[in-house]
Amino acid sequence: MIDDEIDLVGRARPADPPQDTGAGARARARLHAEIIGAPQTRRRAARRRAARWVLPVGVAAAACTAAGIVAVLPGGHSPSSPEALTTRTLELAAATVETQVPVGRPRPGQWVYTLRMDKYALQDGDVVGPEAMLHGKVKEEEWWRFDGRRLARSLQGGRLYVKGVLPGMGDRPPRRPDPAVNAGWIGGPGIWNSAPKVVYGYVAGLPTDPVALLARIRKDGHYRQDDYGRMFGKISGILRDDRLMPPKTTAAFYRALALMPGVRVAKDGTDYAGRHGIAVLWGTPGTRGGMEIILDPRTYRYMGDSTQAVLGSAVVDHAGQRG
Amino acid sequence: MENTPHPGTREVTDGEAIAESITDPERFSQVFDRHWDAIHRYVVRRLGPEVAEDVSAETFIVAFRARGRYDLTRPDARPWLFGIATNLIGEHRRAERRRQRALAQANAEWTAVPFDEGSDARVTAQRLGPRIAAALTRLSAAERDLLLLIAWADLTYEEAAQALDLPLGTVRSRLHRVRGKLRRAFGGIDPSRLQEEFA
Numbered sequence: 001m002i003d004d005e006i007d008l009v010g011r012a013r014p015a016d017p018p019q020d021t022g023a024g025a026r027a028r029a030r031l032h033a034e035i036i037g038a039p040q041t042r043r044r045a046a047r048r049r050a051a052r053w054v055l056p057v058g059v060a061a062a063a064c065t066a067a068g069i070v071a072v073l074p075g076g077h078s079p080s081s082p083e084a085l086t087t088r089t090l091e092l093a094a095a096t097v098e099t100q101v102p103v104g105r106p107r108p109g110q111w112v113y114t115l116r117m118d119k120y121a122l123q124d125g126d127v128v129g130p131e132a133m134l135h136g137k138v139k140e141e142e143w144w145r146f147d148g149r150r151l152a153r154s155l156q157g158g159r160l161y162v163k164g165v166l167p168g169m170g171d172r173p174p175r176r177p178d179p180a181v182n183a184g185w186i187g188g189p190g191i192w193n194s195a196p197k198v199v200y201g202y203v204a205g206l207p208t209d210p211v212a213l214l215a216r217i218r219k220d221g222h223y224r225q226d227d228y229g230r231m232f233g234k235i236s237g238i239l240r241d242d243r244l245m246p247p248k249t250t251a252a253f254y255r256a257l258a259l260m261p262g263v264r265v266a267k268d269g270t271d272y273a274g275r276h277g278i279a280v281l282w283g284t285p286g287t288r289g290g291m292e293i294i295l296d297p298r299t300y301r302y303m304g305d306s307t308q309a310v311l312g313s314a315v316v317d318h319a320g321q322r323g
Numbered sequence: 324m325e326n327t328p329h330p331g332t333r334e335v336t337d338g339e340a341i342a343e344s345i346t347d348p349e350r351f352s353q354v355f356d357r358h359w360d361a362i363h364r365y366v367v368r369r370l371g372p373e374v375a376e377d378v379s380a381e382t383f384i385v386a387f388r389a390r391g392r393y394d395l396t397r398p399d400a401r402p403w404l405f406g407i408a409t410n411l412i413g414e415h416r417r418a419e420r421r422r423q424r425a426l427a428q429a430n431a432e433w434t435a436v437p438f439d440e441g442s443d444a445r446v447t448a449q450r451l452g453p454r455i456a457a458a459l460t461r462l463s464a465a466e467r468d469l470l471l472l473i474a475w476a477d478l479t480y481e482e483a484a485q486a487l488d489l490p491l492g493t494v495r496s497r498l499h500r501v502r503g504k505l506r507r508a509f510g511g512i513d514p515s516r517l518q519e520e521f522a
Contacts, residue, residue, distance in 0.1 A: 006473060
């Protein structure tokens with residue numbers, strides 16, 4: 001006899017899973033790995049490291065979850081079509097980075113450290129100083145104070161040069177010499193606009209809905225409705241410059257890329273440091289107008305492109321400190 | 324009940340096992356062994372067997388990480404675990420919906436499933452009589468979570484309230500609303516005949 005509607009729904013419960021498919025054993029093994037991988041003391045150390053370094057420990061576990069989610073996402077389309085591959089890969093990338101630990105906003109006196117492999121193509125005579133001698137692959141370490149006012153650099157593991165940064169085009173350096181600024185002053189909006197605080201503030205205000213994000217990028221850049229090439233370039237630049245981006249925003253950028261006609265994904269790409277990763281492509285790289293973004297195949301974090309590669313980053317207390 | 328103490332060999336409650344697992348993480352395996360079947364069965368009902376393994380496994384990993392926040396005065400961890408499972412089912416549903424939106428926009432030809440129906444509804448439709456399936460889709464996600472914890476996971480009202488972190492009064496009033504919606508959806512159907520169909 002059926003008492004009420006809820007009981008009726010109860011009687012209509014779907015059939016139980018087949019006995020012992022090994023699911024329990026596999027799940028128990030996963031839990032066990034979590035248990036032995038995370039005893040009290042080591043666990044705390046891992047969290048400290050994650051907070052310091054932009055690359056968090058525990059990404060593997062997060063990737064596991066995301067893979068679980070995406071593996072079952074709906075079929076119904078041709079899974080081998082390039083569009084499906086692009087959407088699937090970028091959604092997986094988004095779902096993976098989304099669960100990663102945010103770096104958070106640094107304190108004003110802290111520095112954002114980036115270790116980069118960069119392509120130097122300076123012509124003799126264009127610049128003076130140590131940079132003038134360098135061509136091709138250069139290991140560049142950069143410390144940019146979060147407030148943007150000091151920029152320190154060491155090239156190829158050499159001496160640390162600290163520069164003062166002036167925000168505006170016509171700003172003049174202070175009359176009294178500042179001994180902390182041993183390599184003089186640079187400035188202007190071009191540099192200031194990629195200062196950590198400026199980028200952080202801009203990115204923090206971006207929507208995390210991919211459609212709204214794309215509309216915002218289009219509006220801020222005054223791009224034509226269908227000028228996806230320039231939007232791709234802009235997104236690529238933000239991903240390159242921002243080492244503090246909240247994971248939810250990174251995920252939104254990946255989803256926004258998936259919405260852009262003409263964006264493709266290739267399984268194997270190479271960044272400027274020669275590391276292999278997943279390539280998000282616009283046009284044909286190496287030809288005019290071609291661009292690419294290389295993502296880490298495991299963590300789906302930004303790695304670089306054909307002219308530079310981000311090898312590491314951290315938030316530190318002093319220029320010269322590496323995390 | 325799983326936790327009825329046997330005379331002489333008093334069984335450790337979930338609360339005690341979780342308390343010990345704070346310093347001795349291995350003790351958490353007991354919680355898994357006790358509740359895996361029930362959690363897994365429930366998630367299979369909600370999402371189908373392909374997804375269920377992952378979501379159920381993740382339930383225990385999330386629970387293990389959050390064990391420091393468990394209310395140790397509660398001997399039975401079932402409501403807590405079902406609450407976590409419910410959240411993960413919801414997360415899965417949202418992830419799928421986002422992805423379907425992206426897919427639909429990237430590839431306009433692909434519109435097999437309406438955006439608002441994830442695997443939860445689809446599996447349900449495949450496995451249930453269409454009338455009950457249709458009735459379930461008329462409920463909000465929160466109503467469906469509550470109804471199915473009671474109807475498919477056999478939680479009591481009190482346990483469902485704990486699982487969803489709701490006051491008991493809210494559970495009662497929400498169920499009252501659910502009954503009304505179901506009654507309207509089943510309207511005119513003789514329940515005893517339906518029982519035959521699903522037997």
